[in-house]
Amino acid sequence: MKEALLYEGKAKKVYQAKDRTGKLVLAYKNDATAFNGEKKSSFSGKGRLNNEISSRIFSLLHDKGVETHFIERLTETEQLVHQTEIIPLEVVVRNVAAGSITKRLGIEEKTTFARPLVELFYKNDELNDPLINDEHAFILSDVTRTELQEIKEKVLKINEELRKIFRDIHITLVDFKVEFGRLASGCIVLADEISPDTCRLWDITTQEKLDKDVFRQGTGDLIEVYEEILRRLEDKQ
Numbered sequence: 534m535k536e537a538l539l540y541e542g543k544a545k546k547v548y549q550a551k552d553r554t555g556k557l558v559l560a561y562k563n564d565a566t567a568f569n570g571e572k573k574s575s576f577s578g579k580g581r582l583n584n585e586i587s588s589r590i591f592s593l594l595h596d597k598g599v600e601t602h603f604i605e606r607l608t609e610t611e612q613l614v615h616q617t618e619i620i621p622l623e624v625v626v627r628n629v630a631a632g633s634i635t636k637r638l639g640i641e642e643k644t645t646f647a648r649p650l651v652e653l654f655y656k657n658d659e660l661n662d663p664l665i666n667d668e669h670a671f672i673l674s675d676v677t678r679t680e681l682q683e684i685k686e687k688v689l690k691i692n693e694e695l696r697k698i699f700r701d702i703h704i705t706l707v708d709f710k711v712e713f714g715r716l717a718s719g720c721i722v723l724a725d726e727i728s729p730d731t732c733r734l735w736d737i738t739t740q741e742k743l744d745k746d747v748f749r750q751g752t753g754d755l756i757e758v759y760e761e762i763l764r765r766l767e768d769k770q
């Protein structure tokens with residue numbers, strides 16, 4: 534199913550799909566990293582869980598009219614996607630304050646924002662993915678003003694749909710990060726993954742953290758909480 538390895542990231546490997554021009558195989562790894570690679574570990578089963586969780590979420594978003602790179606889940610740890618040129622922006626949406634914004638702006642954790650807050654980070658490991666503004670985004674990526682506007686509209690729609698998906702499984706979507714890619718046609722679509730690696734997910738009642746923060750903060754068992762997310766998604770479908 535797969536041919537040449539094109540790229541290896543911290544959580545996934547990207548292969549050219551065999552005999553399928555314009556398509557890629559994403560292979561999810563068991564590795565977990567935090568603080569831009571300073572903290573590293575490997576968890577047996579993590580690749581399978583994130584592949585399954587992300588595949589389910591991308592399918593649900595597709596059903597709601599969100600255009601994505603996702604085609605199908607191929608194996609426990611692999612999925613087939615349309616090839617895109619990744620736009621080097623990490624687009625974060627925050628509904629509730631947590632993580633970097635609490636330190637950067639002194640906002641107390643758990644503060645709910647009146648409106649979802651969109652932030653742009655420049656996807657660059659060497660620079661530690663710095664926060665940037667729209668003007669920087671035009672210089673650093675080849676998006677036009679109209680396309681950046683389109684990306685912001687898309688990410689707010691994705692936020693609305695994700696909030697519903699997670700509310701249905703009794704989870705508050707605190708924040709998340711997504712990436713967009715450009716198809717050969719020029720269209721910009723949702724790419725990369727949506728999983729407990731890339732979202733903050735809190736149980737609505739107990740506020741228990743069911744995401745990668747348990748690894749970042751060393752407060753819980755990563756596999757147990759990722760399994761809990763998958764179990765709740767499975768129960769709903």
Ligand code: C5P
Pocket residue numbers: 623625631632633634662708709710730731732733745
């Ligand atoms: O660290 P920060 O609070 O800015 O993260 C915001 C959201 O983006 C979190 O859900 C985090 O998991 C996600 N994120 C990510 N990849 C990064 C940085 C943040 O998925 N490189």
